Amino acid sequence: MNFIEIFKSSIQSLISNKMRSLLTMLGIIIGISSVIAMSAIGKGGEKKITGNLANSGFGVYEITVDEDADEYKSIYSLKKEDIEYIQKNVDGIMAITASVRERIDIRNNLGKEIRRMAVVDSTTPDYEKVDEVEYIEGRPILSVEYEECTPVIVLDHITAKKLFGNKSSLGEKVTIDFKGLYIVKEFTVVGVFRHPDATMNEIGLAPRMPTFTRIPLSQMERLQGTENYETVVVMPEDPTNGKQVLADVIRQLESRNHSDIYEYEEKVSKGSELKSILETLNIFIIFVASISLFVGGIGVMNIMLVSVTERIKEIGIRKAIGAKNNDILFQFLTEAILLSLIGGGIGILMGYVLSYIIGYFISIQPIVSPTIVGMSVIISTLIGLIFGVYPAKQASMLNPIDALRNE
Structure with a gap:
């Protein structure tokens, strides 16, 4: 199978299980949106506080x-x-x-x-x-x-x-x-x-x-x-x-x-110290929000293992007509990465909207960092790659005869 066929097959598989795919992406969506929103609110709050300090001599x-x-x-x-x-x-x-x-x-x-x-x-x-x-x-x-x-x-x-x-x-x-x-x-x-x-x-x-x-x-x-x-x-x-x-x-x-x-x-010499504390606190908040990404990754792995179990006979048929181990590996890995990327994209959008909603109620102008958005895309891809490897490897190593006999 070439990459285009693998990609199409992965999309069809995700579409055929819409609800399961959505629930799987939910962990990624929540994790990414939390990181984006908390980062934007943290940066906005830092700017607001240091701006107020500036009126008292900070930065002067x-x-x-x-x-x-x-x-x-x-x-x-x-x-x-x-x-x-x-x-x-x-x-x-x-x-x-x-x-x-x-x-x-x-x-x-x-x-x-x-x-x-x-x-x-x-x-x-x-x-x-x-x-x-x-x-x-x-x-x-x-x-x-x-x-x-x-x-x-x-x-x-x-x-x-x-x-x-x-x-x-x-x-x-x-x-x-x-x-x-x-x-x-x-x-x-x-x-x-x-x-x-x-x-x-x-x-x-x-x-x-x-x-x-x-x-x-x-x-x-x-x-x-x-x-x-x-x-x-x-x-x-x-x-x-x-x-x-x-x-x-x-x-x-x-x-x-x-x-x-x-x-x-x-x-105001203490102003720089306070700014450093605010930056450290912002990093800590982002780290805490990132924990949900790990949980989302576990969810991706779990669902992909279930998918492998459900599609054992399909894997056997594909191997029987000439599919290689790498073809099976890349198909399941592509599905896992797509789940994470789509979830990450929705999470970025939700995080952007959520940051402005929260900022409106607490009177803080959020600052969405392009770096954080870029890192979110990379992290989404890595989650699919890392947590999708094991299920994909399991699928690719199946013996075609045993897979065909599976009921």
Whole structure:
């Protein structure tokens, strides 16, 4: 028999026993769909968690100068030109910006003042990517306001309420006392954002809330009289590749400034550890789901043995008219592989659909990995091959005379 005849014969055999074939494939279908669905939900959950961590500093790195180094000189301070140089010469960076924070006192035009735990961040358009906030009133600082050094400010909503009560703060003037600079300056409020720790405050875990405000970096540079920075913040496009990108940034800085006193640190160092734990947990979940594939394989072997027993006389007739052992072996092996492949195909489709149904109810966007789908196809084939060998071998070794005598 040639391969086409063996294939046709295998298809006819499966069709003639539709219910048995479907029940045999059920183990494979459940196993493959479980692997696909659990992998997609696990990857989606991992992305959602690490995405939330990113808002708290995961995947964001701070570059600083080691001022305690013996070779330190003020000329090695991080400068605006360094940032522009890195943007041009290092790939894989989503955002890079100076980070300048000052302790302040803030008061409104009626004299109401906030002194305790008040800080101002000097921001740029890239800073808004690095440290995203949700604006609930007004707007962020505009690019033209950064460029023209406009004295505007945005407040967190708790601070805005302390200063202006239930009245809108947009367009109001606030006076900022820069404690470290001994400078007092008036700013116009253009936006109000949700306080980053508001949720913790609402459940009583953060009763004392710091005051957060933001002004253009260009304003701070003018007030300080310098474009040198102690810290530069970098956000790589791919958080998993962050350390490699930062190593490249450090090399570029060292080459440009002829010094090796630059260093970097992840803002949330535990974030990488948590991501590693999530990846390990995802692998474990996939492994547990894969156990059902083994059970499905046992089912394929069991049914194929039953099929061999039922078709002993057919095997005897085929051998009597010239079929060789290999012909019988390949026919039963082909049937087993077809059972697994068809079951695997249905399982992939069901797993894809199931992942989106589960994701909808638990608010997770599933990520179906092409690698997992490809592996599922390979595994389906291997299950048919491995668990179909023994029954096929048993069938091929039957003695034709004994097979014909079988009742």
